[in-house]
Amino acid sequence: MNRLANFRAFLSEAPWHLWTSQLAAVLSIELKKNLFRRRSLWIYFVAFAPVLLIGAHAIHSPGGIHCNVEEDTAILAGIFQVYYLRLGLFFGCLGLFTWLFRGEIVEKSLHYYFLSPVRREVLVAGKFLAGVVTSASFFGASVLLSFAIMYGHFGGPGRAFVFSGPGMGHLLGYLATTVLACLGYGAVFLALSLVAKNPVLPSIIVLLWETFHAVFPAMLQKLSITFYLKQLCPVSIPPDGVMALFTVVAEPVSPWIAVPGLLALSMAVLVFAAYRIRSMEISYLAD
Template identity: 55%
Template sequence: MSSDAPAVARPGRWTVLRQVGAMAKWRLEDETVVLSAILQIYYVRFAVYFGCLGVFLRLVRGEIAEKTLHYVLLAPLRREAVVAGKFLAGALTTTLVFGAAMLSSFVLMYAHFPAGRAFLTQGPGLRHLALYLLVTVLACLGYGAVLLALSLLFKNPMVPAVVVVLWEGVNGALPVWLKHLSVTFYLKPLMPVELPIAGILRLFTVVAEPTPAWLAASGLVAFTLAVLAFACWRTRRLEVSYSTD
């Protein structure tokens, strides 16, 4: 009886090990989908946007409110260079802040269990991280250019800024030709994990033809440069009147 006991016990041990491995794999996949949902639905669409709103709207309107913009405009420097410098400063600030937050969230999500650590060191984890960081940088550039242009167009840019965030939020339901006029459209193909569309969301989602990642990234850069060029053109016609602002 004693010699047969190990032979009977071995299948039980292997079954437990297989179950543990399956649970670890399921947990890793679950963590990956949860992280992707947080980043795609909340972080990129709202957290990064409102952070950029607080930075880029103040680059011009903040100086008008403090009645200091005329010092910059009277300097022996082209206005286009001033706007480009302000944009680069805002882009650098938001990229560092939100890039660091993205890195911290990614590491904390996977570093607390063995399968997650293996995903980071031996699996495609670093590739996912690089893509998420690229998405964060491009989101800061795209949102920053749009918000800077709004601050030059409107005395009170908060209302159009709210319209923009609503536009980005309903991007999935827009016609295909209108999707190209949003930052979210160019960021989605760069995401390493595609979220499933289930339930009632299918009724309100217009599926566009998949865009190659390189084309999406270059398209967003071109979109950012076009909006920034418009902002530079607009600043040449900007008239500062502290009494009305």
């Protein structure tokens, strides 16, 4: 009872207005770093590479003379699940979120944040939100352009599929999955950057787990971010090739479970990161 009373007192007495202002300030600073620095150019290529590929496909097949809407729907689903979920979003969030704190250490500027009158938990939240906004904006815009080009080159049949058929629902599903992927991957990589001095090796382990989680028992598959993201994709892609021989088919989960599950995972990892940074000490010589 005493702990509950203390928690209620903390919630009622906490300077929420000050923390909100500080959060907005950190968010603004970090967005400028993420969007307008030269070292951020790589994420443009990672995010928009599929747009170039689909654009070339549209030029090669104007009006859909060499393809049809059904085939291109399956192709777009494959690009989203193979490239966006397993490569683009993974490596984009890896480079972006691990650099939020490791970059400050490399540039020897993290102490400016630590010396300012800002709670470290607020700093973590601000940097995380900046990473989510940046990654979701880049990859969300890429998905939107890929979708528009894929169906736009069909002309009338493409417009009918989008506005009179299931196309708009597919687009919303892809965009929602993209945002959730940024939340999930971002929280994991932000926490890794606070735990490991060199997050490359842990990130390789995460990559292997997310890539081959389908060969593990169904219970273990549910510990993977990709497992829940695939449940939210509007068009399912069955396993093919060698992976199909080793894939363990797990019972699918409802979006009403997948979405709260991913949000809860992101929140739990973010809480851990906020707890971890409270005892973090800067050692530029060691890095």
